[in-house]
Amino acid sequence: MQTKLTELLTLFRHKISQNFGTVFLSLFLFFPLHLKAQDDQSQNFDPSIVKNGENLFKGNCTVCHAINEVIIGPALRDVHERQSEEWIYAFIKNSQKVIKSGDEYAVNLYNEYNKTLMTSFDFSDEELNAILTYIKDESNKEVQVVVADSGQSLEEGPSNSVSSDELYISLGLNLLLLFIIIFVLFRFTNLSKKYVLLKDSQSKGKLLDEDDLEVVDNRFDFKKFIKSNKVIGITSFLFIAIFVKSCIDGLYTVGIQQNYQPTQPIAFSHKVHAGQYEIDCNYCHTGVNISKSANIPSVNICMNCHNAINTDKPEIQKILTAYEENRPIEWVRVHNLPDLAYFNHKQHVAVGGLDCATCHGPIEEMDVVYQYSELTMGWCINCHRETEVSSKGNDYYKKLVELHNSSSKKPMTVEDIGGLECSKCHY
């Protein structure tokens, strides 16, 4: 009989492994494929000409033009495909002349862009060529980036490309499948037990010996089990423990505004400014290297660009009105440190050399900024415990580093030089 039972068990095992196979299969089934056809249009240009063109373009054209975006003038992607080079050169040199000549495309363009005249540029043909080459190069590049992206994700394996929603759905389905399997197995065991007992009674106890009977007869009294002291004890302990823990956790979150993402009076997007255009944080947050506060930029900083860029958009209009009416913009503060804690940006950024993202997270991906870090004392302290002091080339730390190195081989952390003392932040 022993052998038969083992046979049965191996059968179950086999079934299970088969099932796992389906789980993995299903994973693949739900896996979305983001593959895009590779574009083979890429051309190679002389990098020196491209570089030269880039410099010229950035120096002269970016006030009104971008490659992929309409700013004041049209987006310049594939401009060489829309018009001949001669036409483009003539337009750059003296757009007025082209429009006056009655060129249909030019007149339409002029009307389309609010009758704004393009400034005339006295470029040499060589320079014009360089600019156009740069535009051509840029027009190709965007495509290349997409290609590179998908290629990379193929190499890294599928998991990277699965969006979280899809992952959850597939996980849920798998779980369902598992439950069904378990149910089926349970039924199967019961049935086989019954079958064995039936056989046994038919053969009048000859099939099973005492031990086997004990195994088969072993009935599980669920009610008794539930009511046993052990279970009640363990359950109530678990219940209380979880309750208390969640209460404490809940209390700890009082006043913590992690992920706080208020709506701002102007839909300013860091994703566009810091992400897409890679504007340095310092450009707007002027205080970050010199003072305690990083500074919310004043309107005149916005106006540096936006007196020309996208002036017709309603959100930008808000800036313009604020500027014209001399009325400050009331931004909602996202990061609110309690008054009793003193935090200085200069210390952390200019002296400590920390990256903004360390505390503020992936700002360049945020359309609306949210509080990335906890900003709790524990969070501060942890960082002070782990972070090495950026002491290189700073004479202030010279003595401390020497002293530290004489007694320890580990790098000198902020904690080692008194970074956990109360009066460093509270006074």
Next chain:
Amino acid sequence: MSKGKKTYWKGIEQLKNEPSFVKNAQNEFPEYLPIKGSSDNSRRDFLKMMGFGIAAVSTVACEAPVKYAIPHVEKPQDLDPSLANYYASTYVMGSDYCSVVVKTREGRPIKIDGNKFSKVSAGCTSSQVESSVLSLYDKQRLTAPLLNKRESSWSDVDKFIIEKLSQLNKKKYVVSYTINSPSTLEVINKFCEKYNAKHIQYDNISYNGMLDANFEYYGKRKLPFYDFSKAKTIVSFGYDFLGSSFNHNLFNKQFTERRVVNKDNREMSRLYSFESNLSLTGANADHRVPIKSHHSPLYIAELYNILSKKLSKISFTGLIDVNTEIKYDKLNDIADELIQNKGKSIIISDSNNKSVQLLVNLINDLLDNYGNTIDINRSYNIRKGDDKQFSQFINDLSNNNVSSLVFLNCNPVYDNFKFSQIKENLDNVSLKISTSDRIDETSVKCDIIAPDSHFLESWNDHEPLENSFSFTQPTISNIFDTRQYQDSFLKWTGEKNNFFSFIKNNWKKKQKLTNSDEPFQIFWDKLLHDGVAEFIVDEKRNINSSKSSRKFLSKINSEILSIINDNKESGFELNIYQNLTVSDGIQANNPWLQEMPDPISKVCWDNYLSVNPKDANKLNIKTDSGTMTTNLLTLSINGADFEIPAIIQPGQAEGTMGLALGYGRELAGPVGDNVGFNAFGLIDSSNEYQNLVIKNVSISNSGKEYRIAQTQTHETIMARESVIQETTLDEYKKDVYAGKYQFKVATSQGKKKPEEVTLWDGHDYPNHHWVMSIDLNACTGCGSCVIACQVENNVPVVGKEEVLNRREMAWLRIDRYYSSDADVEDLQGLEVAAENPDVTFQPMMCQHCNNAPCETVCPVAATTHSSEGLNQMTYNRCIGTRYCANNCPYKVRRFNWFKYHDNAQFDKNIAMNNDLGKMVLNPDVTVRSRGVMEKCSFCIQKIQEGKLLAKSEKRSLKDGDVKMACGAACSTNAITFGDVNDKNSKIRKKLKVEKIDKATLKLKEERAYAVLDEIRVSPNVWYLRKVRNKKNV
């Protein structure tokens, strides 16, 4: 000093060991008074409130309030949020002057420091100057011009004034305090020319006698430049040059330059003081002689006679019974000393009588002081008030000859000695204009108030001392619709320029006189940047003394004799004086000044009659230091009775009483109104000059009780010998360790020094070790550090009631100890000494003990030790057990019994209770809430700022990167602060640090000692023993 031991006591009640004093001396916090109104709440109410509170808190806590960050529209280039900017400017209030540097944050001035470039005001501040930043944010200031008591616009006011002025024919006057600004004077002159008006200046504390005497003596109606640092012997007859004097900052600095001794320089100057009230000068004098003020001409005349005899010059005739009258035989010795130090002495007197001042000039001349210690070529322009001229104006006024009057920022109805005549006759004047910033006693009677801007909002130039210039530049734009009066004057004169371009044009002209050939803009920018400029002019004038003395003597003889011989005496002599807190009362609405304890009496929120202990006995004055109760005295002058509280003041001359000016304002504002008694009202107006000494005042005890707030006997340290250590110069010359209190602990191995038997392990301060030293020889007790600390650290004002409950919050206090030569058991001896005690000042703040007793008892580790030797106080951790305060041997910890901010009950704390006042708060320092302990932090915010500066410049910390607020305000450099781990630091040199072992300093400076060294808390504040230059008797 004969026995080498002295007894110290903090007040008469400690000396007498009054039961209430003894009782409270042992108590940690003598708060025996319950909080009013708290007792009628029942337990049920409490539970209800608690239930509601918890529910409310949990609901509110769910959602944090939305906060806004509002940037500029157009950010000014040099203004960065959270970065301080500093501008050189000039303080002018009343006749006073100080060159300052204003710290602004986010465009608002928050702190005033001294301008180190200035040679006139010594690069430091006084309590008045420190406080003036709060006066800027006074809600009592007018927000717009008033025309016939109604708010109006400037154009209407200008139109009205110009129209009226050109119609009026009779005499016109412009009345002001002394103005030292050349451009302002020019503006006023233009106005006077156009409307045929006369400009008269006065000082609320008159220097008329001194000025007139100087004019007669050497033809210059100005105060000469005294240099106390060159004087080896100084004799002051009532003149408080360290306290209430003009430019006392510089005098303090000069005086202490000759007082600080060390091993290599064991010489110091000697100061004699003859006075009736115990002033700061008297308190710092080596020999103080309490005299009646009206006797001082007698002493001066006698001194002159002795000197002239010794120098075989003509002597003063008619002094027959001087010696029997004054019974003081030491003048001879003083004269000998003066002759010994010929050309190195200063004689100075507070008399407002021309003849007496002429006699003083004669003595100075006799001693060759002119040209040596007194320079008449560089005279002060700070006091020019002319009492005679003012009397003429009063005549015109009473004869109804005045048609229009302009009061330039002055308040003569309150503070002029002819106030009653002005008050009575003002209604006859058809046009009265005031430029006062508020409705005060004078401006309330005016038709028009054209409010002047605060000096922090104005442009101006100054010439406080001949050829020394300084500038005022605005550090904030006008908060209200005010206009600086110079602009108003230019408008009324019909000038198109504003005052700023007027000054600029003036300086364009002046640039040619200097040897500067820079472009004007550079020259001008430099002037504004430095705030001061000196142009050397080598014009010399010397007085030919030998010829003139006879002429002067015969001139003044009769008047001096008449003063001396007028010895009909009945009742008391009342000496009206100016104190160092509220001073002349212009800033009476400033709570910082009102709560600042008087340096001598430690009284705040009141003025009082200071009474000699013997007189107090005669008058049967009953005082109780426990409840701070005293008696009200009835003072009768010219038939009028006034009730004024009394303070028993050791050192007050017998038969005299003192009363401070500046109190009893009626229209200063909610803080200053009806605080104390108006002493200006007692000044005799029948004389032609202001006389602050009133003879024959009858005073009786009304028997009524009055509570007067004193911080004096709080938290007594008892007469422990290690608290104050002092010696005399003679002893010091013999042994530099003289006066050192050597405590030894008895152990089984014999007697040992406290540091040898310590239980503590010591500390390692790897980077910085902050240490402060306070030179008791340099500290004159003026108290500017007290206010500087209050401003820097957002220390609240608690009001008189809470000071009476002994809950004042000052982080830095100045303890004042009286001492005598007598033994503790010698009660009689003590009593004699109480007549004229030695005074020692000791600034006391958290001592930042290495082995801090407070740290060991805190149950929540809210007070901890830093790796830089600081004793840190973390407010948000404190739960208010007050164990730390109990365990502090220095009693420097302060507990927030109430919420002092945003609390209508503490509306006198204007810096924290309204939006305007809050602008003065230092944003780098937390405003503490109720229920937490606080104390001196060694200006941790400044330490952190200094360190950050060094770090960002990638260099090690330099000495001077970190400056304490108290040290920066100190005119005498008594406070030195720094890092002793830095080999080049001043503090290391000052204390002569030999060795540092586990944070224990081994000092070579012989005068250094730690207060209460025997308990071995190892403080990081070191005191330098006081040395008095007493003459051996």
